[in-house]
Amino acid sequence: MTELKPDIEKRSEFDIEINGTVGKPFVDNPKMSSRNCDVFYGDKQAIFDVNLDIANNEIIAMIGPSGCGKSTYLRVLNRMNDTIPICKVTGEHTLDGEDIYGKKQDPVLLRARVGMVFQKPNPFPKSIYDNVAYGARLHGLASNRSELDDVVESSLIKAGLFKEVKDDLNKPGTGLSGGQQQRLCIARAIAVDPEVILMDEPTSALDPIATALIEELMDELKENYTIAIVTHSMQQAARVSQRTAYFHLGKLVEVNETDKVFTNPEHQLTENYITGRFG
Amino acid sequence: MSVQTILITLFALLIFSFFIGRKRSIAVSTPVGKTGGRRNLHSRPHYYGYMVAIWAGIPALLILALWTSFNSSIISSLTVSGLSDSLQSQSKDAIGLMMNEVKNLAESGNIAAESDPVLRNAASHYQRLQGISTLAKTVIVLVVSLLGMLIGWRLISPKMRARNKVETVVRWAMILCSSIAILATVGIVFSVLFESVHFFKAVPPSDFLFGTTWSPQTALREDQVGSSGSFGAIPLFVGTLLISAIALIIAVPLGLMSAIYLSEYAGKRFRSVAKPVLEILAGIPTVVYGFFAALTVAPFIRHWGEAIGLSVASESALAAGLVMGIMIIPFVSSLSDDVLSAVPQSMRDASYGMGATKSETIRQVIIPAALPGIVGGVLLAASRAIGETMIVVMAAGLSAKLTINPLEAVTTVTVQIVTILTGDQEFDSPKTLAAFALALGLFVITLLLNYVALHIIRKYREQYE
Incomplete structure (x- = not known):
């Protein structure tokens, strides 16, 4: 019987101390940056003192075991946590040097500049056209129908979906396959012409082929946008990102070039995680 | 024993x-x-x-x-x-x-x-x-x-196989229960239908459906004067529709707005108090609404109308409709609140994530997604308004006048059924049988309303799935 017991003594990741972030969390001339970021849900602290810069036109991957705070941190960057009443965010957060939690900042305008793609494809129960046109209409990005048509078409082209749906623009977006729906959500986010796109596990509900399509798409999008992606797949992080941040129990443990994180991690916890010792 | x-x-x-x-x-x-x-x-x-x-x-x-x-x-x-x-x-x-x-x-x-x-x-x-x-x-x-x-x-x-046997017996018991409910409905419909056929033997259906005068007093003796009896149901149905329309004009905006406030803006604690309180409105006996309408609202409307130089009857369709509108608010608000709250958080997140404000999200995402449920709530309220009797008896009067002026006294189908059937009556005169024909008319209208509702819901379902 004894050999069946989980060997708690070997699960040493709880004993390893995290003293600040190792690696290179800071870059010159960052697109977005956070200093001393703490996040609380009621009395419970979800994120502890995260300091991180996101560079222009890079893809930064955020990895870590479930509940480590990586999604929560992502939602700090476009103030989506504002929609949760008990959530409190502290620290200094900037976009192009502007304080995004400042009194003058309107979260609505911020979210137009920092778009988001969610874990589960969540197209609106509207037509494909209306889904993509939604944000453009909200922000008055097109003054007439033909301009709006152009915005919809170019967004769908950028999201690699146009060929598949060009004859079905009036069909409901919810009728597409899971992978198509997620690309529709990306097209919808692009249509607002954001500067940063936050992706919260965008392929976790998709099959490998749809995932591959979206990863290719991200590579193209990086020419024009800055992307932060949260992922549970270490292969995905290794394939798409230039830098990787490893979160653990609400703390940012290590930030380094992706190659370095996956070949020669600096921190013991990162090594344990990427070698599959836990997670 | x-x-x-x-x-x-x-x-x-x-x-x-x-x-x-x-x-x-x-x-x-x-x-x-x-x-x-x-x-x-x-x-x-x-x-x-x-x-x-x-x-x-x-x-x-x-x-x-x-x-x-x-x-x-x-x-x-x-x-x-x-x-x-x-x-x-x-x-x-x-x-x-x-x-x-x-x-x-x-x-x-x-x-x-x-x-x-x-x-x-x-x-x-x-x-x-x-x-x-x-x-x-x-x-x-x-x-x-x-x-x-x-x-x-x-x-x-x-x-x-004892479990299978017991489950068979339970299944039959459930079938029995549901068939009792269905049989009761069918029985009621048929009894109304047969009595209506009797009525239509005495009064031609065209007189009933298209006649514009309602005065159901029939002669008891051959030589009696002045009570010929005329059974034109149009004034009654117009009265019913007028009062229901006033009630819906009150209840739909108020109910929908309060539902939106409760589901989207109100805090958890406020909602947990306000929602049951709102639902109490539906629990107040209609007779209480009735004397509220007759004793408070109707004189108020009359007073106010006369102040600006309108002639208002002391019993008016407006008074009955207003109070009925208040009564059916919870049907709209409670059901709409439920469906609005049921719109998945992912829809809201998607909208907020693109920089939509709360009101844009509510107007363009949440309400369209919840529309079938909202329509259902409104139609339930409409059926309730059409079938309501007590308020109208007390506040709208008994005069079967063909008018769409809400300041005049009107009467409704249900009120006439009540006045025809209260007291000692013989059950073979056209006057009493008219109640069944009126009931049949109401039944058909409610049925049509439900059919339209189902149709609307199905249409939007197709679009939204």
Whole structure:
């Protein structure tokens, strides 16, 4: 019987101390940056003192075991946590040097500049056209129908979906396959012409082929946008990102070039995680 | 034994059979290890218990029910056949009258006090038959129950599929319950339909459907003057629609707005208080709304109308409609609140994530997604408004005037049904039968409304899935 017991003594990741972030969390001339970021849900602290810069036109991957705070941190960057009443965010957060939690900042305008793609494809129960046109209409990005048509078409082209749906623009977006729906959500986010796109596990509900399509798409999008992606797949992080941040129990443990994180991690916890010792 | 005593005894027998059934199933199974587990028993032991109880209960209850329902007619006819031929050759009504006397005498327990020997004999005959019947009923029901218990008990073996049998019985019981509800509805519809046919024999349907005068007073005597009776239902239906429309104009915006506030803006604590309070509105008896409308709202409207130089009747469609609108707010608000809250968080996130404000999200994402449910709530409120009686009786008056001016007194279909059928009435005059025709009209309107609602919901469902 004894050999069946989980060997708690070997699960040493709880004993390893995290003293600040190792690696290179800071870059010159960052697109977005956070200093001393703490996040609380009621009395419970979800994120502890995260300091991180996101560079222009890079893809930064955020990895870590479930509940480590990586999604929560992502939602700090476009103030989506504002929609949760008990959530409190502290620290200094900037976009192009502007304080995004400042009194003058309107979260609505911020979210137009920092778009988001969610874990589960969540197209609106509207037509494909209306889904993509939604944000453009909200922000008055097109003054007439033909301009709006152009915005919809170019967004769908950028999201690699146009060929598949060009004859079905009036069909409901919810009728597409899971992978198509997620690309529709990306097209919808692009249509607002954001500067940063936050992706919260965008392929976790998709099959490998749809995932591959979206990863290719991200590579193209990086020419024009800055992307932060949260992922549970270490292969995905290794394939798409230039830098990787490893979160653990609400703390940012290590930030380094992706190659370095996956070949020669600096921190013991990162090594344990990427070698599959836990997670 | 009386029926109650038999039922109590039967119930005790059922409990007893459940326990012996369960015990026997455990006895016939093979024990496993020391833990008391059982192998090779098809169902869990309590299913065997239920099965024995079903065997003991259902046949006995059926016999009891049949016996009780036919008991009195059989005994009566036996008593009648015991009478002399001359008495039997009387008319049916006379025999019925006499039987009533006989029954009363038998139940009074004081037969000897009766002076008429024929009645005395019949009553004691009746009493004797009744005694035999009760004894036979008790014995037969209990014996059948015990026999059933024995059969059920004997049937128990490890391979017996007791669970499947019990589940079959439960399924039939559920089918029975649902068919009772359906049959009741069908029965009501048919009774209304048949009486309406009687009405339409007296009054041509075209007069009823397209006539514009409603005055249901018919002549009681041939030579009576002035009460010819005219049954044009248009004023009533127009009145109903007018008041319902006023009520909906009040209830839909108020209800929808409060639903949006409750589901999207209000805090959890406020919502947990405000929602039940709002729902209390639906629980206030309509008669209370009625005198509120008649004593407070109607004079207020009259006063206010006269102040700006309008002539307002002291009973007005507006007063009834306003109060009815308040009454049906919870139908709109509560249902809409539920469907608005049911719109998934991912939809809101998607909208906020693109920089939509709260109001843009509500208008362009949440309400469209919740529309089928909102339409359902509004139509429920509309059906309620159309069928409402009490408020209208008290606040809108009885005059069947064909008008769409909300400041005048109007009457509605339901109010006319009430006035026609209250008091002593003979049930073969067109005046009373008109109530059924009106009821049929209301029924058809509500049915159409439901059909339209289903159609709208289905249309949007197709678009939104």
